[in-house]
Structure formats: C-alpha cells, structure tokens
Amino acid sequence: MLGLVQMSCDADPSRNSAKALRGVARAAGLGAQIVCLPELFRTRYFCQEQNADHFDLAEPIPGPTTQALSAAARQHSVVIVGSVFERRAAGLYHNTAVMLDADGTILGVYRKMHVPDDPLYYEKFYFAPGDSGFRVFKTRFGRVAALVCWDQWFPEAARLAALGGAEILLFPTAIGWHPGEKEECGQRQLEAWRIAQRAHAISNGVFVAAVNRTGLELPLAGSPSRPADYEGLEFWGRSFVADPLGGLVANAGGAEDVLIAECDLAEIERTRRDWPFLRDRRVDAYDSLAKRSIE
Amino acid sequence: MLGLVQMSCDADPSRNSAKALRGVARAAGLGAQIVCLPELFRTRYFCQEQNADHFDLAEPIPGPTTQALSAAARQHSVVIVGSVFERRAAGLYHNTAVMLDADGTILGVYRKMHVPDDPLYYEKFYFAPGDSGFRVFKTRFGRVAALVCWDQWFPEAARLAALGGAEILLFPTAIGWHPGEKEECGQRQLEAWRIAQRAHAISNGVFVAAVNRTGLELPLAGSPSRPADYEGLEFWGRSFVADPLGGLVANAGGAEDVLIAECDLAEIERTRRDWPFLRDRRVDAYDSLAKRSIE
Numbered sequence: 249m250l251g252l253v254q255m256s257c258d259a260d261p262s263r264n265s266a267k268a269l270r271g272v273a274r275a276a277g278l279g280a281q282i283v284c285l286p287e288l289f290r291t292r293y294f295c296q297e298q299n300a301d302h303f304d305l306a307e308p309i310p311g312p313t314t315q316a317l318s319a320a321a322r323q324h325s326v327v328i329v330g331s332v333f334e335r336r337a338a339g340l341y342h343n344t345a346v347m348l349d350a351d352g353t354i355l356g357v358y359r360k361m362h363v364p365d366d367p368l369y370y371e372k373f374y375f376a377p378g379d380s381g382f383r384v385f386k387t388r389f390g391r392v393a394a395l396v397c398w399d400q401w402f403p404e405a406a407r408l409a410a411l412g413g414a415e416i417l418l419f420p421t422a423i424g425w426h427p428g429e430k431e432e433c434g435q436r437q438l439e440a441w442r443i444a445q446r447a448h449a450i451s452n453g454v455f456v457a458a459v460n461r462t463g464l465e466l467p468l469a470g471s472p473s474r475p476a477d478y479e480g481l482e483f484w485g486r487s488f489v490a491d492p493l494g495g496l497v498a499n500a501g502g503a504e505d506v507l508i509a510e511c512d513l514a515e516i517e518r519t520r521r522d523w524p525f526l527r528d529r530r531v532d533a534y535d536s537l538a539k540r541s542i543e
Numbered sequence: 544m545l546g547l548v549q550m551s552c553d554a555d556p557s558r559n560s561a562k563a564l565r566g567v568a569r570a571a572g573l574g575a576q577i578v579c580l581p582e583l584f585r586t587r588y589f590c591q592e593q594n595a596d597h598f599d600l601a602e603p604i605p606g607p608t609t610q611a612l613s614a615a616a617r618q619h620s621v622v623i624v625g626s627v628f629e630r631r632a633a634g635l636y637h638n639t640a641v642m643l644d645a646d647g648t649i650l651g652v653y654r655k656m657h658v659p660d661d662p663l664y665y666e667k668f669y670f671a672p673g674d675s676g677f678r679v680f681k682t683r684f685g686r687v688a689a690l691v692c693w694d695q696w697f698p699e700a701a702r703l704a705a706l707g708g709a710e711i712l713l714f715p716t717a718i719g720w721h722p723g724e725k726e727e728c729g730q731r732q733l734e735a736w737r738i739a740q741r742a743h744a745i746s747n748g749v750f751v752a753a754v755n756r757t758g759l760e761l762p763l764a765g766s767p768s769r770p771a772d773y774e775g776l777e778f779w780g781r782s783f784v785a786d787p788l789g790g791l792v793a794n795a796g797g798a799e800d801v802l803i804a805e806c807d808l809a810e811i812e813r814t815r816r817d818w819p820f821l822r823d824r825r826v827d828a829y830d831s832l833a834k835r836s837i838e
Contacts, residue, residue, distance in 0.1 A: 541821075
C-alpha cells in the first residue's frame with residue numbers, strides 16, 4: 249500500500265515539516281507501507297528566484313529533516329521517501345531524495361540527476377547535477393527508486409531504474425502553472441505530465457507515482473530578482489499512482505490530500521509476461537543514447 | 544499535412560495493394576504531403592500462425608510493391624511510407640518500412656528493429672531483427688523516421704530517431720485485440736498503446752503518428768498450426784496523430800478511414816524551447832541503457 253502526501257508549503261519550515269509528519273502518520277493510519285512526500289516540502293519553492301540567501305535553507309544529510317523522518321518511519325513502521333535541500337559541502341548543494349527504511353535506517357540518497365532551469369524554476373542556480381546515478385533501494389516493502397520532478401520527463405531515468413530492479417518509481421515533485429498561461433496551456437501541460445509518467449509505467453512494467461505540492465506561491469517579500477510581472481506559481485497537485493499498464497489507480501485533485509493506493513507487486517510479473525518489452529530491447533543498437541545529438 | 548490510410552486487408556494481395564493506392568490518392572486529394580500506410584498492408588496478418596508457405600508472400604526491394612508506391616508518390620507528389628514483407632535473401636526476411644520521396648525515389652529502408660513474438664504475433668519466426676538502426680530520412684516535406692509497430696513500446700527507438708533529427712515519427716502498425724480478451728482488457732490495452740506513443744511525442748518534442756490496420760482477421764483455411772480455440776485478431780484501427788506536446792490532433796475510429804492532420808513543424812522548435820529536455824539529458828549517465836539488466 250502506497251501513500252502520497254500532497255501538501256501546500258508556506259514560509260515557515262517548521263510548520264511545513266510538522267504538516268509532512270502529520271501526513272505520514274495519516275497515510276500510515278490508512279494502511280500505507282511506503283509514504284512519499286513532495287519535492288522540497290520543508291520550504292516554499294524558493295527556486296522561483298535566484299537569491300543566494302536561500303542557501304541558508306539547506307541542511308546536511310543526516311540532518312534535522314532526515315532525523316525527523318527517520319523517527320517517523322520507525323514510529324509508524326513505514327518506508328518514507330523524503331526530499332531535502334541538501335548541503336553537501338560549502339558551495340555544493342543538491343536536490344536530494346532520501347530513502348528511509350521502515351526501521352528508520354537511512355538506506356541512501358538519490359541526488360536529482362536532471363536539473364531544470366526555466367523561468368521561475370531556476371534550479372541550476374541552486375542544485376549541482378546529481379552524481380548518484382539512478383539508484384534502486386531494497387526496502388522492507390519493495391524495491392523502490394526515487395526520482396525527482398524534472399526526471400519525470402526523461403524515459404532514460406525510468407528505464408535505468410527499472411533495469412536496476414525497481415518495482416515502484418516515486419517522483420517527489422514541485423510543478424505548477426504560470427498563472428498567466430494557465431487558461432491557454434494549463435490542461436495540456438497537466439495532461440502531458442501525466443502521460444509522460446504513465447508511459448514509464450507501461451514501457452517498464454512498473455508502478456509509478458508522482459507526489460506534487462499544491463497551492464499558489466506568491467513572490468517572497470523583497471525578492472531582489474523579482475520581475476515586474478511576477479505572479480508566482482500555482483502548484484497543481486494532481487498526485488497520482490499508475491499501475492504497470494499505465495492505468496490510473498489513484499488520482500488527487502488540486503487540494504491537499506493524502507492519497508492511498510494498493511500496489512500489488514505481483515502485477516509487475518504478470519504484466520511483463522504479457523508485454524515482454526525487456527526481452528526485446530535492442531541493446532546492441534542503443535549506444536548512441538549516450539550522445540547529445542546524432543549528426 | 545500528414546495522411547494516414549487506415550484499412551482492412553483481405554486474402555488477395557492485389558486487392559489490398561489497389562486499396563492502399565486508392566487511399567494514397569484520396570489522402571493526396573485532401574492535401575496530404577506525407578502519406579503512411581499500415582504495416583504489411585499487402586497481405587493479411589499472416590504472423591497469426593507459423594507457416595513456412597507464407598514466405599512466398601515476401602518480395603525484394605525494389606520490387607512490385609515499391610514500384611507501385613514509387614509511381615504513386617511521383618504521380619501525386621507525396622512522400623509515402625510503405626511497409627513491405629521483404630525478401631532480402633533466401634531464408635532472410637524482414638518487416639521493412641520503405642521511404643519514398645515525393646518524386647518517387649526510394650530514399651531507403653528501415654528494417655523493424657524490435658520484433659515481437661507473442662501468441663498470434665509470431666513475428667520472430669518470419670522476420671530477422673533489423674540491422675538498419677533507427678534511420679531518419681530527409682524528405683521533400685520534412686525529416687521523417689519510420690518505425691514499425693512493436694517499436695512503439697520502446698522509448699529508445701523514438702529517442703534515437705529524434706536525436707537523429709526526425710521531426711515526425713511514423714509507426715505503420717498491425718495491432719489488435721484477442722477477441723476473448725477484448726471485454727476485460729481491450730480498453731486498457733488501447734489506452735496504453737496511445738499513451739506510450741503520445742509520450743514519445745512529449746519527451747522528444749516531435750510529431751508522432753500510428754497507422755493501424757482494422758477489421759477482424761479470422762484463421763486462414765487449413766492453417767497447419769491453428770489452435771482449437773483460435774478466434775483470430777480484431778485489429779483496432781484508432782490511428783492517430785499527436786503533436787509535440789502529446790495532444791491528439793487527429794484520431795480515427797475502428798472503421799476504414801483516411802485521416803488527415805496538419806503538422807506545423809515550427810511547433811517542434813516552439814515546444815522544445817519551452818520544455819528543453821534535449822538540453823538536460825544526462826548523457827554521462829546513460830551507458831547502462833545498452834545493458835539487458837543492471838544487476
């Protein structure tokens with residue numbers, strides 16, 4: 249049983265952390281064995297602006313957030329996938345997913361490999377590209393890969409996690425609409441986001457879940473890099489779970505929610521026997537996937 | 544303007560070829576500049592059984608089918624993507640897409656790289672795995688990759704074609720329901736098929752079209768390998784065109800149809816500027832995609 253904590257985040261990290269821990273408790277109470285939190289749930293989505301002061305929000309691993317998550321994992325006997333703005337060294341920060349086993353052990357970290365950089369998503373300013381590779385963690389309740397947000401658009405990430413044995417791909421996420429674009433493009437963007445990830449489930453025969461934050465986040469007071477027409481970002485929620493055929497087995501709306509989904513891992517074997525894509529991959533012909541372009 | 548000829552195929556190759564050529568003419572009359580035919584349109588889907596007599600249906604390239612398609616391309620000034628059961632040498636056959644430019648020139652062939660082998664889709668018996676790689680053809684009306692049916696489940700194929708410069712991925716297809724499974728699984732299978740391919744459009748920022756055959760094909764009389772409960776295959780049609788955001792811009796039903804879709808290739812540049820996935824691929828971390836499994 250998988251639990252996704254979809255939540256809004258405000259300017260107070262301690263309040264956000266407390267809300268996340270309540271979400272974990274609630275998910276566990278509803279039967280979840282693996283609980284996933286949204287990307288960078290402890291803070292507002294500070295990447296809306298480039299401001300070096302925000303590096304103060306980072307913390308080491310282990311550190312306060314992982315300690316709190318570890319205690320919660322142990323208390324509720326659940327696996328937790330958390331997300332941390334990681335200070336790895338002075339001047340070296342990552343957008344990191346941390347995997348806690350159901351006894352509270354830190355199994356390891358995944359450092360976001362694909363880092364975006366687009367208007368109001370200035371992540372390349374904050375996060376060094378991950379060097380962890382696409383890791384798979386053997387947890388008490390299944391083999392889980394945590395990938396992070398922008399990774400969800402890259403079939404390579406999902407494939408490598410699946411080849412490494414992942415049964416469930418979890419995507420802590422912070423994605424939203426630019427308010428000025430929402431009416432024209434919002435539905436198409438949301439649908440593309442769902443389709444890209446449901447396709448990972450299908451082509452790999454795995455469960456896939458995305459856990460998004462929700463709510464409008466307006467500019468921070470006094471942002472030095474705030475553009476005049478800056479309307480903030482409206483995080484769209486819509487967390488979901490897809491089964492190995494890509495079917496939506498759970499689906500949140502735009503409000504805060506704790507989403508619970510049964511994931512019968514035996515479906516993976518059944519699905520892959522019917523649709524044996526892993527058998528037929530042309531591994532002799534894929535070398536150029538490691539190229540930027542094929543001229 | 545793209546044209547897709549969705550058609551049923553019967554036991555008479557000359558009738559099927561004539562129908563395909565009428566479809567090309569009709570698509571051209573409706574304004575199509577690139578016309579794609581379904582997989583192996585000249586024959587019934589003979590791979591429903593393993594029968595060495597069916598190798599008699601194969602032909603060389605160039606050969607009668609490519610000559611007829613070449614003449615049609617020249618006559619209507621359209622690019623044609625055809626599909627041929629290719630006899631490359633004695634005992635060496637391929638499931639081959641052929642690309643004809645709008646002056647009738649054979650630009651080259653793509654030999655199906657991912658070959659399925661599942662109940663009633665016994666393709667590994669008939670077709671050697673392609674050795675053409677994932678080719679992109681510069682046609683009069685755009686850079687086009689022809690991939691074939693089972694390839695549609697492999698994000699690697701779409702990615703390699705896109706990295707090679709393809710603007711449009713065309714999938715001649717023969718996919719259908721097992722009648723006994725249709726009620727329980729049919730809708731999910733169709734939806735997964737659409738999602739997997741719409742995701743190729745999204746993750747690569749290209750147009751994607753699938754051109755399927757349609758109609759129930761019952762067993763051939765006297766099939767030596769016919770199982771007792773053999774009900775044939777119901778090809779589901781539902782050819783479609785997806786734009787670079789994965790939106791469905793044209794969508795056929797289950798009957799014969801000539802589907803026409805405007806494909807503004809400038810959308811590719813616009814979409815990729817907003818969603819610059821090709822910029823952020825981690826080519827330093829993809830080597831293991833050329834492995835069968837990562838232990």
